[in-house]
Amino acid sequence: MTTATAKIAATAVAAVALAASPGMVATGLAAARTSDGTTVVDSSTIASSTEGQTDQTDQTGQPTWARHHGYGYGHGYGYGGYAYGSDGYGQSSGQGTGSSDLSQAADGSTISGTEVASMKGVVMVDTVLPDGRGAGTGMILTADGEVLTNYHVVEGSTSITVIDTTTGRKYSASVVGHDAAHDVAVLRLSGASGLSTVTVDRSPAQVGQSVVAVGQGGGQGSIYRVTGSVTALDQSITAQDETSVGSGEQLTGLIRTTADVVPGYSGGPLMDTSGRVIGIDTAATSSGDIDGYAVPISQALAIADQITAGVRSEDVHVGARAALGVQVTDVTVGGYGGSRGATGMPSGAAVADVVAGGAAAAAGITAGSTITAVDGDTVTSGTDLSEDLSDEYPGTRVTVTWTDPSGTTRSTSVTLGTSTVA
The missing domain is CATH 2.40.10.120 (Thrombin, subunit H)
Incomplete structure (x- = not known):
């Protein structure tokens, strides 16, 4: 038996496309759709994503939905928007x-x-x-x-x-x-x-x-x-x-x-x-x-x-989370963010902005780059990047691989900074 479920948390008060502000946190992407079909976008930070994503299906063909803080004008479910569940005992x-x-x-x-x-x-x-x-x-x-x-x-x-x-x-x-x-x-x-x-x-x-x-x-x-x-x-x-x-x-x-x-x-x-x-x-x-x-x-x-x-x-x-210091969107094969940029860019996390003085800036990562791997693990989306960094602590060194705006692949060791968000 399967059940559609949604985390019920925090309501949000700044309306962007019927919800909270767009964004991706270091531990997960945030954009979602409510049961009435309206698109909702979560906010959080170290890497920010695009708004207004659509629902997908997983390998079983069932719909999957996203984390979100809000629906309507600033209010809504928390992360884990739509999901499936199974019965246990009792x-x-x-x-x-x-x-x-x-x-x-x-x-x-x-x-x-x-x-x-x-x-x-x-x-x-x-x-x-x-x-x-x-x-x-x-x-x-x-x-x-x-x-x-x-x-x-x-x-x-x-x-x-x-x-x-x-x-x-x-x-x-x-x-x-x-x-x-x-x-x-x-x-x-x-x-x-x-x-x-x-x-x-x-x-x-x-x-x-x-x-x-x-x-x-x-x-x-x-x-x-x-x-x-x-x-x-x-x-x-x-x-x-x-x-x-x-x-x-x-x-x-x-x-x-x-x-x-x-x-x-x-x-x-x-x-x-x-x-x-x-x-x-x-x-x-x-x-x-x-x-x-x-x-x-x-x-x-x-x-x-x-x-x-x-x-x-x-x-x-325990304690503060690590931060790479970039704002990212997803990249699909054929375009930056799936909609613009150089044709043929590899899939990954597209760097929309770099935090001045942050770890990414110190490593030479610039806006317009596409992050493709962390410590050898392939990054196929902004979500992947967030998940790869979610368990890290400030001061940890990781190897980041990216393609710069000219199409040149680069890789270097980066010392992660401290996240300004929870």
Whole structure:
């Protein structure tokens, strides 16, 4: 059985082609399409992409969709736009009963559930992106300001503001570390103390269990709650960037519910009826009746503990990300960006701009070049370049191969700089 799913995160507020600003982050491309067929573009940074990409199919012939922060005028799903999923154990025969309390804000964003004045331990996470803004949710884990959220809520942001819903106080925040493969990030609030924290229940969820999802529905600056029930456990979904030719990202072990989670809920708690957190709202179906997906809190907290302990691994990145210092678009055989430039240019990541003083500039890479390999691994698109660099740390040396505007192939060792985005 397959399911169309979409990460539900951050809403974005700068409209470009019906969405947030165009761009590609060092860990993934961002452009997407909503269920109504409108094209959406994500924003983030170190390498920026073109906007308005179209949907593709993978080798199975099924549609794949992209990561995006927004739909409509600045609001939308997070990364992992449209995907497929498979059932795990414990699926119930029925779909349960979820809330149908959906409404639309004046700006076109979707709101779900009932507005509440505050929620203990729940915060609103507002981000500034290179070409827009975003909004999501998070959970306070410690009194001194450790916050759990989805990575796609803060990915690509240049600054993060967190609002404690119980006090209304605002804090600047930084990313301690993240796990993109499991969509988990830990934030640290500046100057925080004496905060109220969420109460968690690490016990496995149960099929048929009633649940409450909480989040900044529609990114409207308010907290909403929506009810539902658990319909399946151990779910797996595959989410893929729209212009990527890879197999996409797998999220596994997810809780599926009937809760009508919508954009802005990402990073918020999925709770039992006693108010204990059993999961972190992460994904939702992008068409038809809404099915929500949540990462079990036990899995998310295990990752958070590793991050705060400073233990790096294949999936867990602690501290700042590396940056090559270029803005790129995809190149297809026959043209720069697939639409202009010298015929016959190799496929790869077309350099649209170079950051002054950055690693690429120091290596002699110029605008109009096409990056074709990193450490011998072929780069076929801007997405490839981002993925190749996503796990690297500042100060790492990599060998970059590129074709300059004259058609000459060059290769040199480059010392990566520090990314200015999360």
